[in-house]
Amino acid sequence: MEDIEEFKYEPKSVKEIFIEMKNTVELMIDLAYASILFGDKEIAEEVLELEERIDLLNYQLMTHTVLAARNVKEAEQATTILQMANAIEDISNAAGDLAKMVLEGVELHPIIKETILEGEEIIGRIVVTPESVLVGRTLGELELATNTGVWIIAVRRGKRWIFGPDKDFKIRAGDILIGRGTRTSIDQLKEIARGIIRVIGNERIGRD
Amino acid sequence: MEDIEEFKYEPKSVKEIFIEMKNTVELMIDLAYASILFGDKEIAEEVLELEERIDLLNYQLMTHTVLAARNVKEAEQATTILQMANAIEDISNAAGDLAKMVLEGVELHPIIKETILEGEEIIGRIVVTPESVLVGRTLGELELATNTGVWIIAVRRGKRWIFGPDKDFKIRAGDILIGRGTRTSIDQLKEIARGIIRVIGNERIGRD
Structure with missing residues (x-):
């Protein structure tokens, strides 16, 4: 052709x-x-x-x-x-x-970055450690928007970007999630991603 | 003057x-x-x-x-x-x-309304009943954006609108909350507002 x-x-x-x-x-x-x-x-x-x-x-x-x-x-x-x-x-x-x-x-x-970081809804960067309950689960299973208030807009995996990941996207250790939410939501998801918090929303997930 | x-x-x-x-x-x-x-x-x-x-x-x-x-x-x-x-x-x-x-x-x-109702983030109308754990608490205490994934953009109280309510806004029975979130988040908040779910996020709130 x-x-x-x-x-x-x-x-x-x-x-x-x-x-x-x-x-x-x-x-x-x-x-x-x-x-x-x-x-x-x-x-x-x-x-x-x-x-x-x-x-x-x-x-x-x-x-x-x-x-x-x-x-x-x-x-x-x-x-x-x-x-x-x-x-x-x-x-x-x-x-x-x-x-x-x-x-x-x-x-x-x-001031531009400060404005993005200090608004009611902010953008945050969340590093997933191997200890996190997020690892091996899909966004559809985790329902992070409902359970943590954070909307995942992109994921950095190694040298690659995944933009607007869908519900079948499975999180791996080492992924860097880019999320939008309140500061409290982002901070909470960071603790989940670091393995400090092992509970997501009403649900108890994990290996402990 | x-x-x-x-x-x-x-x-x-x-x-x-x-x-x-x-x-x-x-x-x-x-x-x-x-x-x-x-x-x-x-x-x-x-x-x-x-x-x-x-x-x-x-x-x-x-x-x-x-x-x-x-x-x-x-x-x-x-x-x-x-x-x-x-x-x-x-x-x-x-x-x-x-x-x-x-x-x-x-x-x-x-199709316009259908689009607003079927997008990834939707707008919902949540009626607060006297039985709900939301009653008498401020938006700041409840942190609904973090705990339920729903962002409250307006409240209808009687014949009056409150737009962009702040953290000191205290919810009353009969309030109609207008929120933005995923369908799951909105549905969950509706159950909280009806008094069916008595737990918000990780926290247990209420009188039971």
């Missing part, structure tokens, strides 16, 4: 596209702050890739939405989908702008 | 302003989705008021930042603060656009 497909055709419903857009843009904001906090260009690059993904999804959404409207009422309702999609795209662009600050390599004002 | 002050002069550091901007814009996004989900114009109006607050804070931030720069290096670093503030303002505007969809009174496409 001579022609190169620009992207694989993905048959998806408007709702599936829309949910992916909303989830993606939320991840992008968290990753953008993480890239600034850690001065990490790889995370920043991921934000820009997700920004492209949002553009593609928005394009698919527009096509689907316009195709589906069969009368004036449906067209009016469809317009509200496009309005919300535009707001999501604006947020995605803003996250991209944050990530570009890291890629431009200009030295950031120290 | 004849003159009416447009706003009270608030002596704040750049960092304090910046942290307030970041916290506020996060609340705005959550409230914007809540206003759409519940079709609630009062919540939508609050988002627009917060959008004005962000504009004011951004103005104060710019003034402070420009004043503080004493040489080229400081000016360059200060520019990064303004870049991040602009990104926050863009997100604030997007949240405002979402809220305006509610105020315009156009019937929203049903």
Whole structure:
């Protein structure tokens, strides 16, 4: 085949596209702050890739939405989908702008990191030790967002990044989790990751 | 005094302003989705008021930042603060656009609510019964974000809304909490609010 497909055709419903857009843009904001906090260009690059993904999804959404409207009422309702999609795209662009600050390599004002570290929800870096009850369990089993209040946005494993890990992602000793939560939540998860706390939420997990 | 002050002069550091901007814009996004989900114009109006607050804070931030720069290096670093503030303002505007969809009174496409209800993080409405261990305790004591994974963004008390309640806010029977979290977190908090679950996080609270 001579022609190169620009992207694989993905048959998806408007709702599936829309949910992916909303989830993606939320991840992008968290990753953008993480890239600034850690001065990490790889995370920043991921934000820009997700920004492209949002553009593609928005394009698919527009096509689907316009195709589906069969009368004036449906067209009016469809317009509200496009309005919300535009707001999501604006947020995605803003996250991209944050990530570009890291890629431009200009030295950031120290207040920027302090702001990310002292807001109501912060970004934290959690190192998993072999002693932790987290080891060998999936994010789906652990339900860390519910049980610890920490949302895992990325994992550093050796030299590799896993962004937006899903429920089947199994934690290994040595993983560095990047999470978003309150300071208390992050501190608590750090103690779980160090093997000091051996209880997660209401559940008692572990080998002691 | 004849003159009416447009706003009270608030002596704040750049960092304090910046942290307030970041916290506020996060609340705005959550409230914007809540206003759409519940079709609630009062919540939508609050988002627009917060959008004005962000504009004011951004103005104060710019003034402070420009004043503080004493040489080229400081000016360059200060520019990064303004870049991040602009990104926050863009997100604030997007949240405002979402809220305006509610105020315009156009019937929203049903997929919009479904998307807000089926994303990774959702918005939920939690009714507090007299039997609940939540009653009579402050948000600071309960640490719901850490202990249940639910972030309380607003409370409906009788005919009144409390937006972005702080740690001193004491929960009463009959309060309707609006929270953001995973579906599991929200469902768990609903059971706590109904008095079915009497344990919060690792802690055992209550009268049984």
